[in-house]
Amino acid sequence: MTGDDDGIDGASDPGALAERKMRFLFALRSHGVTDARVLTAMERIDRGRFVTGLFADRAYDDTPLPIAHGQTISQPSVVGLMTQALEVGPRDKVLEVGTGSGYQAAVLAQLARRVYTIDRYKRLVQAAQEVFDALGLTNIITLAGDGSHGLPEQAPFDRILVTAAAEDPPGPLLAQLRVGGIMVVPVGQSDTVQQLIRVRRSETGYEYDELLPVRFVPLVEGLGRE
Numbered sequence: 001m002t003g004d005d006d007g008i009d010g011a012s013d014p015g016a017l018a019e020r021k022m023r024f025l026f027a028l029r030s031h032g033v034t035d036a037r038v039l040t041a042m043e044r045i046d047r048g049r050f051v052t053g054l055f056a057d058r059a060y061d062d063t064p065l066p067i068a069h070g071q072t073i074s075q076p077s078v079v080g081l082m083t084q085a086l087e088v089g090p091r092d093k094v095l096e097v098g099t100g101s102g103y104q105a106a107v108l109a110q111l112a113r114r115v116y117t118i119d120r121y122k123r124l125v126q127a128a129q130e131v132f133d134a135l136g137l138t139n140i141i142t143l144a145g146d147g148s149h150g151l152p153e154q155a156p157f158d159r160i161l162v163t164a165a166a167e168d169p170p171g172p173l174l175a176q177l178r179v180g181g182i183m184v185v186p187v188g189q190s191d192t193v194q195q196l197i198r199v200r201r202s203e204t205g206y207e208y209d210e211l212l213p214v215r216f217v218p219l220v221e222g223l224g225r226e
């Protein structure tokens with residue numbers, strides 16, 4: 001948890017800072033992020049901590065931005081909508097596949113009991129871990145590996161969030177979802193036509209819901225090169 005962290009730093013003009021913060025939250029709301037817990041979590045977690053270098057001053061724009069290894073930090077309103085669709089509760093154990101910058105995991109960590117986050121790039125995972133340490137987020141466990149196989153040794157999960165696009169919801173992840181659990185995953189055959197899907201597991205099977213069109217980098221099997 002971040003305690004009193006007010007969410008956005010790095011700007012010396014308090015008026016400009018307040019305006020950027022207001023615009024950030026307005027963009028979330030106007031895209032349909034209305035869950036108060038999600039909005040509070042996103043107000044607390046400073047996206048500026050997860051965007052470095054050239055793009056740092058665009059951290060509060062509602063846009064995806066490049067991070068290392070040709071990957072991206074997702075658009076804040078999409079992070080908000082995915083988090084909202086996941087209906088995370090305070091007792092939940094969550095798996096995120098695709099740590100990237102770590103921003104989404106940090107938001108989830110405000111809402112869940114524990115978050116496991118995995119990425120195929122070890123260096124992304126290390127950089128995210130450093131930010132989690134600096135923010136005092138102790139309920140996130142980071143792992144480097146191929147998340148398309150899930151994390152069988154920690155399964156089942158109450159919630160699973162995949163932040164890279166798969167051709168279909170990966171079978172091992174479906175199997176690692178607890179009965180009553182929810183998985184949110186972008187699905188599509190190309191990088192231009194993808195749908196965000198919500199999967200609910202019941203006693204008798206899986207129910208699928210199409211939420212919105214999205215555009216994510218692909219879920220790739222195997223480990224990334226350093």
Ligand code: SAM
Binds near residue numbers: 102119
């Ligand atoms: N959630 C991230 C954030 O908040 O910054 C954004 C994730 S980025 C859109 C997608 C990430 O998925 C990339 O960092 C990529 O390396 C990762 N990825 C792709 N295939 C993967 C796999 N099989 N296992 C684990 N991570 C994977």
